[in-house]
Amino acid sequence: MTALATPHAESHAEDDHEASTAPRADCVADSAGGLTFDVTDPGEAGTQDAAHLLLRRRDADSAEDYVRLPLSPSADGRLRAALPSTVELAEGRWNAYAQVAGGEPRRLRPGVNDLRSLVDRAPSGSRGHVAVRIPYATKQGNLSVRSWLRAPHAEAGEIELADGAMTVHGRIYGTSLTDAAYAEAVRRAEPGLVHRAEVTAEGPRFAFGLRHGLLAESGPGPWDLWLLPAGESGPRVRLARILDDVADKKAIFTYPVVRCDTEHGVLEAGPYYTIDNDLSVRVREAQGGPQSP
Numbered sequence: 001m002t003a004l005a006t007p008h009a010e011s012h013a014e015d016d017h018e019a020s021t022a023p024r025a026d027c028v029a030d031s032a033g034g035l036t037f038d039v040t041d042p043g044e045a046g047t048q049d050a051a052h053l054l055l056r057r058r059d060a061d062s063a064e065d066y067v068r069l070p071l072s073p074s075a076d077g078r079l080r081a082a083l084p085s086t087v088e089l090a091e092g093r094w095n096a097y098a099q100v101a102g103g104e105p106r107r108l109r110p111g112v113n114d115l116r117s118l119v120d121r122a123p124s125g126s127r128g129h130v131a132v133r134i135p136y137a138t139k140q141g142n143l144s145v146r147s148w149l150r151a152p153h154a155e156a157g158e159i160e161l162a163d164g165a166m167t168v169h170g171r172i173y174g175t176s177l178t179d180a181a182y183a184e185a186v187r188r189a190e191p192g193l194v195h196r197a198e199v200t201a202e203g204p205r206f207a208f209g210l211r212h213g214l215l216a217e218s219g220p221g222p223w224d225l226w227l228l229p230a231g232e233s234g235p236r237v238r239l240a241r242i243l244d245d246v247a248d249k250k251a252i253f254t255y256p257v258v259r260c261d262t263e264h265g266v267l268e269a270g271p272y273y274t275i276d277n278d279l280s281v282r283v284r285e286a287q288g289g290p291q292s293p
Contacts, residue, residue, distance in 0.1 A: 023098045025053075025143055026111035027135040029118050029245075033085035035133050035145065038078045039071060039098055039108065050101040053081035053108075055094040055145060064090070071098070085131060089147040096135075096143040108143040110135065115245035122243070123173065129153070130173050136247040146247040148277075150174075154206075154227040154237040156279045159271055164258050166271055167209045168279070170239065172229050177201040180231025183208040183239075185215060185223040185281060193218060199227070212269035216260035216283050220267060223281040239279040249273040259286055 026038040037053055051071035060066060067089065071079035083089070097105035113135050123130055129151030138144050152174030160167040168183075181201055187193040195215065197208040206227065215223050225239040246252055250273050257270035266286040274280055 022107055022109045024109045024111040025096065025098075026113070027143075028114045029133070029135070030085070031117040031121055031123075033123070033131040033133060035083040035135065037069075037081045037083070037096070037108075038074060038076075038111070039081070040078050040111070051079055052099045054097040054099050054105050055083075055089070056097065056105075057090060058093045058095065067094075068099075083133065088149070089131070089133060089145070091147055091149045094145040094147060095138075096145060109141060110137040110143040118243070118245040120244065122171075130155075130243070132242045134245060134247040148240070148242045150238075150240070150242070152229070152235065152237055153242075154229075154239045155243050156225075156239045156241045159255060161256055161258075161270075164213055164260075165209050165211045166281070167207060168225070168239070168271075169205070169207045170227070172204050172206060172227065172237070175229050175235070175237075177204065177206055177229045178231065178234075180233070181206065181227070181229050182231060183210075184226045184228065184236070185210055186226060187215075187218060188222045188224055188280075190218075195223075210281070212258040212281070212283075213260045213262075215281055216262050216264075216267045216269050218283075219262070219264040220284045223283070225279045225281065240277050241273060241279065242277050246277075248275065249277050250275055257282075 023039055023041050028036045053069045053071055055067040057065040069081040069083060071081045074080040096108040098108055099105040129149060130153040132148040134146045136144060136146060152172060155171050157169045181199040183197040183199055185195045197210050199206050199208045227237045227239055228234060229237060241249060253273050255271050257268040260267050260269060267283055268286045269281060269283045272280060272282050
């Protein structure tokens with residue numbers, strides 16, 4: 001990983017001509033966590049032997065925030081770069097560029113993303129960590145890759161809402177659940193304020209419940225959910241949902257809320273995913289919208 005060029009940070013205003021002529025990349029994801037990029041028209045003809053795909057982490061400030069992958073001719077006339085699952089990609093958002101013969105990197109536009117292998121993915125976790133890379137189109141229409149690297153990882157699954165409570169089902173990767181396992185809801189603004197929930201486990205799978213009213217008693221504010229697979233003697237693992245093909249779940253995965261009468265007024269509480277796809281519970285002043293039974 002070498003920083004041979006420093007692309008500009010992503011701009012909120014792009015030139016229409018540059019956008020229409022920018023190279024494009026089709027992406028294929030594999031179940032192991034690798035990505036293949038097929039790039040069209042990366043630059044001047046005759047320089048393809050010196051072409052690279054450059055990944056730059058947002059707000060990069062060191063050589064480790066750049067990954068250069070050689071672009072080689074493929075059978076269909078395009079150039080191909082491979083990012084194997086064995087190449088570590090730090091957690092964050094990575095902007096994608098094509099660079100030819102030492103010239104200025106050119107921002108890549110997204111083509112077709114084949115992410116079918118990521119749906120309902122269940123990695124072995126044998127390496128002690130879970131690596132996830134999901135290519136996606138930014139708001140400006142550019143190609144970026146969202147990367148997660150979690151060791152260990154607690155994958156959130158089905159969330160049941162009933163009788164003013166939520167039950168979270170999930171699976172642990174990279175470690176084992178013990179009889180001492182429990183979950184925590186931690187108030188983000190007051191990390192010392194914690195509610196503990198009993199965990200039931202069967203192999204790597206777990207479940208726990210939380211009552212919305214209990215969290216609402218402290219007033220508006222988000223609560224972050226953690227799993228302690230070995231209790232106080234082991235790691236605290238942030239619950240998240242990353243083992244699928246959805247890069248940003250916050251606006252896509254929505255859940256009904258529960259209204260709670262508290263000394264702070266009528267509040268509503270319900271689960272949601274953060275911008276990092278971590279699972280949290282939002283408590284806020286009651287608004288219109290669907291409520292859970």
